[in-house]
Amino acid sequence: MSEPKKSRDDQPSWSLGGPSQLGSLSLLLVVLSLGDLLVTYTLLWQGGRFYEANPIARFVFDRWNIAGMTFFKFGVIGFVILLGEIIERRRPGVGRAILGLGCVTATYVIVHGLRLLREG
Numbered sequence: 001m002s003e004p005k006k007s008r009d010d011q012p013s014w015s016l017g018g019p020s021q022l023g024s025l026s027l028l029l030v031v032l033s034l035g036d037l038l039v040t041y042t043l044l045w046q047g048g049r050f051y052e053a054n055p056i057a058r059f060v061f062d063r064w065n066i067a068g069m070t071f072f073k074f075g076v077i078g079f080v081i082l083l084g085e086i087i088e089r090r091r092p093g094v095g096r097a098i099l100g101l102g103c104v105t106a107t108y109v110i111v112h113g114l115r116l117l118r119e120g
Helices: 023-045 055-090 094-119
Strands: none
Touching: 023 055, 023 094, 055 094
16 A cells, blocks of 8 residues: 655645645635525525525525524535645645635525525
8 A cells, every 4th residue: 555645744645734725715615605695594584485496405494494504504615625625735726626616606606696686
């Protein structure tokens, strides 16, 4: 069995030792996810006119309301950020692209939700 590839500071390449490789992008994803959560909750609060399209998120919201939705959303976001950091250390640029795609997706969801609010 081979040893994990070592980085400059003698840490295995899969180790999260050392500073974040994606700090500002991770923060942006968290902020955008908070915006998504707020827009989603505002839409759902309006009554039966809107519903959560993601069946897992809908199940969580139906069971535990906004508290459950918050834990679910930020649990997923935390997991994605962790994976992005691990991947970025092994394949520079790929982890950044994954988080960038997450930011673009979250932005789209926020804009779509705001359009629904404006029309509704």
